Amino acid sequence: LSIFVLHGPNLNLLGQREPGIYGSLTLADINGLLEAEGRKLEARVTVLQSNHEGVLVDAIHGSLGQHQGIVINAGAYTHTSVALRDAITAVNLPTVEVHLSNIYRREDFRHHSYIAPVVIGQISGFGMQSYLLGLQALIHHLKKDEV
Numbered sequence: 001l002s003i004f005v006l007h008g009p010n011l012n013l014l015g016q017r018e019p020g021i022y023g024s025l026t027l028a029d030i031n032g033l034l035e036a037e038g039r040k041l042e043a044r045v046t047v048l049q050s051n052h053e054g055v056l057v058d059a060i061h062g063s064l065g066q067h068q069g070i071v072i073n074a075g076a077y078t079h080t081s082v083a084l085r086d087a088i089t090a091v092n093l094p095t096v097e098v099h100l101s102n103i104y105r106r107e108d109f110r111h112h113s114y115i116a117p118v119v120i121g122q123i124s125g126f127g128m129q130s131y132l133l134g135l136q137a138l139i140h141h142l143k144k145d146e147v
């Protein structure tokens with residue numbers, strides 16, 4: 001199995017960006033933990049971070065034929081991007097949406113996700129565990145595990 005993990009805007013600043021909300025781990029720390037978890041579950045994990053909406057759209061298109069599923073933290077584009085949502089719909093790959101913070105206990109403008117209606121499910125509020133849980137859930141989904 002090959003899984004694509006996509007990080008959206010400002011997530012390159014993890015560790016120094018609002019650590020009270022997003023934690024003290026860097027993106028490199030999180031990517032390392034995801035790759036290790038992937039190895040445990042016999043999945044190859046490929047990561048990409050971009051601050052540019054079009055780069056993320058291109059990356060989603062490029063995952064067709066390369067990866068079997070996507071884990072995405074679209075950052076602020078979660079709340080604004082019809083283009084990212086359409087890209088996920090277009091490639092039709094099983095996708096899990098993750099957020100470090102619980103977007104529903106924050107500002108109103110974070111309560112709506114354009115992506116949520118086109119993903120298998122969403123995990124929000126567990127810090128870096130959101131990513132690990134998302135990766136595990138996606139792999140279980142792809143392997144069609146019952147437990």
Ligand code: DQA
Nearest residue numbers: 073074075076099100101110
């Ligand atoms: C985020 C939540 C978004 O509202 C915010 O714009 C982010 C990060 C999260 O992981 O909690 O950049 O996606």
